Amino acid sequence: MENLDNTDLQLLKILHENSNFTTKELAAKVNLSPSPVFERIKRLEKNGYIEKYIAILNAEKLNQGFLVFCNIKLKKHDKNIGNDFVADILKIEEVVECFNISGDFDFLLKVHVKDMKAYQDFVFNKLGEVKSIGSTQSTFVMAQIKNSYGVGIL
C-alpha cells in the first residue's frame, strides 16, 4: 500500500468498476502512454492488489433474484462442529457469502435463490441437512441499494 502512488490507485479504482478498458484507454485516463500503464497493472496483479478479474452476472435473469440473509447458531461451539459447518456450507451453491460473526449468532449467510418457495426448499432440504446447525433466523432483502464488490475507498 505504501508503494502505491496516485496513478496506481486511479488504475485500481477504474478497473474495480470496469475491467474492460484497453491499455490505450486506461493510458488516456491517467495521462500516460500504454507501456507504463501495462507495467503498472502487471505489477499490481503480481503483488496481489488485483486478485482476479470476473464477470458480474445478472442474478434476476438467472433466476437468483431473491436475496436472504440467514443468521445461524451452531449446536455447540467446538472446533469439530465449526469445521463440519464450514465444509457443508462450502458445498451449498445457493450460499453466495458466509461470514463468521460476533453477536447473538455464529455465522451470517447471504443466500441467492429464485423466490420464496425456493428459499423454503433451501431451508428444509439444504440447511436442514447440515447437522451442525442449532437454529436459524432469516432476514429478507426487499431492495438492493448499493453494491461495490469489496473495496470502497481508493
Add this chain to the structure above:
Amino acid sequence: MENLDNTDLQLLKILHENSNFTTKELAAKVNLSPSPVFERIKRLEKNGYIEKYIAILNAEKLNQGFLVFCNIKLKKHDKNIGNDFVADILKIEEVVECFNISGDFDFLLKVHVKDMKAYQDFVFNKLGEVKSIGSTQSTFVMAQIKNSYGVGIL
C-alpha cells in the same frame, strides 16, 4: 433464461469465476471453435446476462480488511426519510453494500474499513452525520468463509 443452453451456462460459470480466458481457451473448455464462443458471449452481454467485467481487489492490502455488518433503524418510516437515507448512504465510500431488509431493522450495511479504530471513526463521523438514522447495531466479521460475488447456481 429459457434461451440459454448448457454451453451458455458453462461460459457464464467460467467467466463468473475468471474472465481472463481468451476466446480460444474458452472454446477448448466448451468444445467449440472460437467464433461461436465469441458470438455467444456477445449475445450474453447484449441480453444482459453478463452485466460487466470488474477487477476484484485485495481489501486487506488496501487497508480495508476490517468488515462490519451494520444494522440500521430509521427515525421514521416515511418516504422522505427513506430517500434522504439512501442519498446519504450512496455517498459514503466505506459502505460497500446496502440492503433494505425485513425484520427488526430497516437497512443492512456492509462496511469496509481499516480497523476497529477506523470503524469507530466511521460510526461517529460518517453515520453520525446521517440525520435519518434512528439507531444502529454492529456485527463484526471475524472471518470470511466464502464469497462468490452474486450468483451461486448455474
Add this chain to the structure above:
DNA sequence: TTTTCCATAGAATATTTTTCTGTTTGATGA
C-alpha cells in the same frame, strides 16, 4: 556537475479479438 537509477515514450512484435465466408446440422413440411 556527474553518475546512476527508474519511469516513461514510442516503435516492434506477438496475440488476441473481431469479422467474414462457406459448411454442417437439425428441424420443418411436402
Add this chain to the structure above:
DNA sequence: TCATCAAACAGAAAAATATTCTATGGAAAA
C-alpha cells in the same frame, strides 16, 4: 424420404490489442 430453410458452426482473414524491447529524460545521490 427428400427438399428447404434457419441457426450454429469451423476456419481463415483482417483489425485491434497486448506485450516486449530499446532509447530517452528527469530526479535523486555522489
